[in-house]
Amino acid sequence: MVFVFLLYFQTGGSSWKVETGRRDGRISLSKEADENLPSSNFNIAQLKQNFAFKGLTKKDLVVLSGAHTIGVTSCFVINDRLYNFTGRSDTDPALDPTFASELKKKCKPGGGGPVLELDQGSSTVSDAHFYKAVRQNRGLLTSDAALLNDPLTRAYVKRQSTSPVKATFGKDFGKSMVKMGGIGVLTGNEGEIRKRCAFVN
Ligand code: HEM
Numbered sequence: 001m002v003f004v005f006l007l008y009f010q011t012g013g014s015s016w017k018v019e020t021g022r023r024d025g026r027i028s029l030s031k032e033a034d035e036n037l038p039s040s041n042f043n044i045a046q047l048k049q050n051f052a053f054k055g056l057t058k059k060d061l062v063v064l065s066g067a068h069t070i071g072v073t074s075c076f077v078i079n080d081r082l083y084n085f086t087g088r089s090d091t092d093p094a095l096d097p098t099f100a101s102e103l104k105k106k107c108k109p110g111g112g113g114p115v116l117e118l119d120q121g122s123s124t125v126s127d128a129h130f131y132k133a134v135r136q137n138r139g140l141l142t143s144d145a146a147l148l149n150d151p152l153t154r155a156y157v158k159r160q161s162t163s164p165v166k167a168t169f170g171k172d173f174g175k176s177m178v179k180m181g182g183i184g185v186l187t188g189n190e191g192e193i194r195k196r197c198a199f200v201n
């Protein structure tokens with residue numbers, strides 16, 4: 001959480017109070033993470049369910065997806081959106097057609113191609129630009145585009161993309177990050193407080 005905090009703060013995002021002393025388990029399995037993490041191919045119903053399972057709301061979903069204001073992905077991840085959406089060599093109609101052809105120039109069928117900014121043109125700055133891209137059907141991941149398919153998440157995307165509301169996105173992001181940091185936290189004598197968060201003591 002401290003790492004994520006620094007990442008977003010140093011790229012111009014907001015700051016928030018990181019809770020410390022989180023009690024974690026003594027066993028850490030990558031398989032468990034894989035099973036619990038949402039897939040970028042999830043639709044809005046699957047995303048809502050995945051978040052709800054961890055006590056996170058639709059608001060948390062749309063706010064935390066704003067994390068994709070920075071960072072990158074690969075052509076491989078969006079290959080099916082470009083070249084095989086329903087298994088018939090088609091393109092995801094949820095992608096802006098101009099944007100889809102731009103992407104096809106970069107990404108070869110099968111997934112080869114350069115690294116792609118998640119928030120095209122603004123991927124090193126933490127801001128609300130991501131929501132503008134999503135609203136223009138220029139969200140790279142299916143899961144980002146899916147935010148337009150629920151009234152609440154759609155309204156949030158619209159709100160963040162129309163007014164200079166960096167302040168509210170930043171504040172919302174901090175709140176949801178603290179909430180996410182509290183998922184499955186242990187209490188009492190259970191588990192341990194890790195000295196280094198990626199390793200059991
Ligand atoms: C809503 C569900 C989410 C899905 C389905 C999702 C999926 C993905 C995928 C597929 C990538 C690209 C990875 C790659 O190509 O190697 C990615 C990148 C990234 N995600 Fe998410 N993500 C979600 C939520 C979040 C949240 C909650 C955060 C943090 C608060 C986050 C932060 C990031 C960052 C920073 C990157 C860029 C990593 C880099 O540049 O190396 N994502 N995400």
Ligand SMILES: *[C@@H]1O[C@H](CO)[C@@H](O)[C@H](O)[C@H]1NC(C)=O
Pocket residue numbers: 084086087088089
């Ligand atoms: C396209 O998708 C279909 C169904 O998922 C799959 O059977 C087929 O192998 C895919 N084609 C390519 C070229 O990846």
